[in-house]
Amino acid sequence: MNNKANVVEKEAVVIRFSGDSGDGMQLTGNLFTDESALFGNDVATFPDYPAEIRAPQGTVGGVSGFQVHFGQKKIHTPGDYADVLVAMNPAALMANRRWIKKGGTVITDVDTFNEKNFQKAGFKTEDPISELKLEDYNVILAPISTLTKEALKDSGLDTKSILRSKNMFALGICYNLFDKPFDNTFKYFEKKFGKKPQIVDANKRVLQAGFDYASNVHALPSYRVEPAQIEKGKYRSISGNQATAWGLLAAAEKANLPIFCGSYPITPATEILQYIADRQDLGAKTFQAEDEIAGICTAIGASFAGNFAVTTTSGPGLALKTEAAGLAVITELPLVIVNVQRGGPSTGLPTKTEQADLMQALYARNGESPLPVIAASSPSDCFDYAFEAGRIALEHMTPVILLTDGFIANGTAPMRIRPMSEFPVITPRIAKNNGSKYLPYARPEDGSMTREWAIPGTPGLEHRIGGLEKMATTGTVSYVPENHQVMTDQRQAKVDQVIVKVPNQEIIGDQTGDLLVIGWGGTKGHLYDAVDELRIQGYKIGLASFNYINPLPKNTGDILTKFKNVIVAEINSGQFVNYLRMNHPKFDYHQYNKVQGLPFTVEELKDAFRKLL
Amino acid sequence: MLENNIEVQKYTAADFKSDQEVRWCPGCGDHAVLNAVQKAMAEIGHPKENYAVISGIGCSSRFPYYMNTYGFHGIHGRAGAIASGVKTANPKLSVWQVTGDGDALAIGGNHFIHEIRRNIDLNILLFNNEIYGLTKGQYSPTTKYGQKTKTSPYGTIEQPFKVGQLAMGAGATFFARALDNNIKHATETFVKAEAHRGTSVIEILVNCVIYSDQTHAAITDKEFKEDRQLFLEHGQKMIFGKEKNKGIVLNQGGLQVVTIGENGITEADILVHNAKNQDPIVHMMLANMQAPEMPVALGVIRAVEAYTYEVALEQKIEETKAASKIHSMDDLLNSGETWVVK
Numbered sequence: 001m002n003n004k005a006n007v008v009e010k011e012a013v014v015i016r017f018s019g020d021s022g023d024g025m026q027l028t029g030n031l032f033t034d035e036s037a038l039f040g041n042d043v044a045t046f047p048d049y050p051a052e053i054r055a056p057q058g059t060v061g062g063v064s065g066f067q068v069h070f071g072q073k074k075i076h077t078p079g080d081y082a083d084v085l086v087a088m089n090p091a092a093l094m095a096n097r098r099w100i101k102k103g104g105t106v107i108t109d110v111d112t113f114n115e116k117n118f119q120k121a122g123f124k125t126e127d128p129i130s131e132l133k134l135e136d137y138n139v140i141l142a143p144i145s146t147l148t149k150e151a152l153k154d155s156g157l158d159t160k161s162i163l164r165s166k167n168m169f170a171l172g173i174c175y176n177l178f179d180k181p182f183d184n185t186f187k188y189f190e191k192k193f194g195k196k197p198q199i200v201d202a203n204k205r206v207l208q209a210g211f212d213y214a215s216n217v218h219a220l221p222s223y224r225v226e227p228a229q230i231e232k233g234k235y236r237s238i239s240g241n242q243a244t245a246w247g248l249l250a251a252a253e254k255a256n257l258p259i260f261c262g263s264y265p266i267t268p269a270t271e272i273l274q275y276i277a278d279r280q281d282l283g284a285k286t287f288q289a290e291d292e293i294a295g296i297c298t299a300i301g302a303s304f305a306g307n308f309a310v311t312t313t314s315g316p317g318l319a320l321k322t323e324a325a326g327l328a329v330i331t332e333l334p335l336v337i338v339n340v341q342r343g344g345p346s347t348g349l350p351t352k353t354e355q356a357d358l359m360q361a362l363y364a365r366n367g368e369s370p371l372p373v374i375a376a377s378s379p380s381d382c383f384d385y386a387f388e389a390g391r392i393a394l395e396h397m398t399p400v401i402l403l404t405d406g407f408i409a410n411g412t413a414p415m416r417i418r419p420m421s422e423f424p425v426i427t428p429r430i431a432k433n434n435g436s437k438y439l440p441y442a443r444p445e446d447g448s449m450t451r452e453w454a455i456p457g458t459p460g461l462e463h464r465i466g467g468l469e470k471m472a473t474t475g476t477v478s479y480v481p482e483n484h485q486v487m488t489d490q491r492q493a494k495v496d497q498v499i500v501k502v503p504n505q506e507i508i509g510d511q512t513g514d515l516l517v518i519g520w521g522g523t524k525g526h527l528y529d530a531v532d533e534l535r536i537q538g539y540k541i542g543l544a545s546f547n548y549i550n551p552l553p554k555n556t557g558d559i560l561t562k563f564k565n566v567i568v569a570e571i572n573s574g575q576f577v578n579y580l581r582m583n584h585p586k587f588d589y590h591q592y593n594k595v596q597g598l599p600f601t602v603e604e605l606k607d608a609f610r611k612l613l
Numbered sequence: 614m615l616e617n618n619i620e621v622q623k624y625t626a627a628d629f630k631s632d633q634e635v636r637w638c639p640g641c642g643d644h645a646v647l648n649a650v651q652k653a654m655a656e657i658g659h660p661k662e663n664y665a666v667i668s669g670i671g672c673s674s675r676f677p678y679y680m681n682t683y684g685f686h687g688i689h690g691r692a693g694a695i696a697s698g699v700k701t702a703n704p705k706l707s708v709w710q711v712t713g714d715g716d717a718l719a720i721g722g723n724h725f726i727h728e729i730r731r732n733i734d735l736n737i738l739l740f741n742n743e744i745y746g747l748t749k750g751q752y753s754p755t756t757k758y759g760q761k762t763k764t765s766p767y768g769t770i771e772q773p774f775k776v777g778q779l780a781m782g783a784g785a786t787f788f789a790r791a792l793d794n795n796i797k798h799a800t801e802t803f804v805k806a807e808a809h810r811g812t813s814v815i816e817i818l819v820n821c822v823i824y825s826d827q828t829h830a831a832i833t834d835k836e837f838k839e840d841r842q843l844f845l846e847h848g849q850k851m852i853f854g855k856e857k858n859k860g861i862v863l864n865q866g867g868l869q870v871v872t873i874g875e876n877g878i879t880e881a882d883i884l885v886h887n888a889k890n891q892d893p894i895v896h897m898m899l900a901n902m903q904a905p906e907m908p909v910a911l912g913v914i915r916a917v918e919a920y921t922y923e924v925a926l927e928q929k930i931e932e933t934k935a936a937s938k939i940h941s942m943d944d945l946l947n948s949g950e951t952w953v954v955k
Binding site: 034037038040230231232233234235236237246249250253258260262279280281282283285287289290291293294297298299300301302303304305306307309323324327331417418419420455456457458459460461462463464465466467468476477 | 631633660661662663665667668670677678680681682683684685686687688691693694695696697698699700701702703705706723724727926929930933934936937939940941942943945946947949950951952953954955
């Protein structure tokens, strides 16, 4: 406990840790997040790091950041602006100036204030505080480097090693600021550096020194954020990419099939491949292919051979996979294609977020080539929608595109652990040899249009499929004009049938009223907060955040009738709004779009929505 | 491997014929290869349901439709990637990739070298007719320098790939060559390819009667063929010719044709073929021999042992499973840092 007299209760707080790529800001942020979650706060985080692995030290381009939003209320986003900015050098200060909440607290290492660093960071003067107009902010110029050295002066460590732990000094300040216990952080040191007691001790001492320093600086406020009222249960922290990988593994388990992931590394999707590769203990096979095309083609081969096949990528990779996606459509094989969207076009902004691959997912294939498209909307629900993508693929014999984005993929949030027994069993239609001739494109009588999957190695079901158009039912090559129409219609009808298990679109907030806010995928948290805050102000406003894109939920047309105005907000130039215009043309849609590689801020959304209220 | 666990079935080539009408041009070399593959599969004797034939795009890639096995007709260039996925996912299958010089070496070149590098246990039947047939006569990556085609009306200015050199450069553990007009030898070669554990590349010199007719005539012409075809057998001397009196020797670092009985050459001087030599240098020289100066090497040029990708992967999975505490999704979800909200 700190010894401050005046402790201010806060509902929620945003802290942004920032420093050089090598300053350990991601670790610092993660440790703070873990302590907050263990304390009972709800949390959401977002890392913000440069595309370059080692950008020049001390420059704005080399600044790595980690933002955590924690509260005693439900937290839906990592927060727009920081109540507290930790800036380990002038470059971090320069890079993050725009993200400090008006009047917020800035903690910076004054020992890094020198001419060389100012120059590298792009300051014109030697007074960064007034140059950045921070006079009205609560700026704590802490001698972090000096005090870290002081704390470890008799540790026997060299200066370089000592300075490596200065991030722990900053973390100690933050623990004091928010009156947090840090037992878990100490445990982490012991686990991580168990074999080097000297390092464990050094980290503990520096953290404690930071904590004590903050106790004695009266300019530092002291806050308390009480535990949140969140659903009871066991939780773990999870990133969107990890949740996606695990959701796919879960689908394989519930379908009782081996999983095969054929992928090529690409930012920001690579981690999904890595998380699946970690799971050889669950029998997962990963194939790091020679290119994106081989990624999907090995997956198609694995699917033909009877595995639950997935391929993971980001926008440019999806572009390369399009021809093969069409092959999966015409062969009617189950396949999940995960696209973690990033800024485009072309290489674009690899480490930044965007929702601009919606049209690519829906239509970027030659010919009439329909497939289901679904989107996840938070780090933790990536698990559910990855599972759902697997269910749809396997039960409907179709490739499915799952859209996530850099924002939810890299962000973390707590996920309540549910036993796998709570998840539905996935039942692929696997063909059996019952003595009659196997017909690859026979459709069942239940109307699902789903063909049977004959696994090579099964006696008596030998058959041939491929990219050429096939005769309905028999599957022999066919150029008959009428047959092409029949098969085209059947492929569409099969995707339409996916709707049978698609839940109705829910409206959050007011069920009728003045404004319906529509979004899809990863913007849900920001839209939720904007709508929630406007409702508290008395506005009649509701939110429909879509996860099912193709097919759209059955009640989509109904919910559009219930509000005077409809606005569609998305991180692109208007792809979902135009898709809605095409599917539900009789409504008028307003739109709010931003394409800056950044998530929305709640503030800008509220401003945009208020104009229609 | 399969032979050990599963009763060898009794099949004839007819068991592997599908009910589809074969639509290659009359006189096309592909007909003969189809026959040879059907004969080889019957002879190998795996249960029919364990064969999977995977192709790309091109005339030869229609192959799976004519086989009464599991078959997959892919997209252009991707047969190697699809076949890699099939074998990795389901290692008990005997996977045969059917591809051509355009499919494997131009649009699919990347997959070709990488499947070889990984040594996945596949049989790659590379139909080399030195032309794009299905698109009606454009030059391919193996078209001879200077040849006139529809896209090189004044003669190509590209150097052709040498298939064996390319495959061995990528680390091929097995390389063989067969001819479309020698079904018996092709069948034997395919059976040997199946016996090899790892990626087996078989270059089949195929005649396209329409667009590159007689492209292999220098090798196959009845008048010269015995002097221009060297049938290699591991452990046998490299002797050929109408009179069985010609042979290959190593001379100043290169291969040379000699005549036994001339210039003091005896049979003892002739090279013995060692297909199992890990060093591919002599294999590459053999694969690169070109008629009419040299005979063209046929049969198994290289067959060396190495671990295969899909077996190594399955072994790793078994080892990881045995060492891990995580055996289910419930185990995984509850592993590592968790906390309880009461």
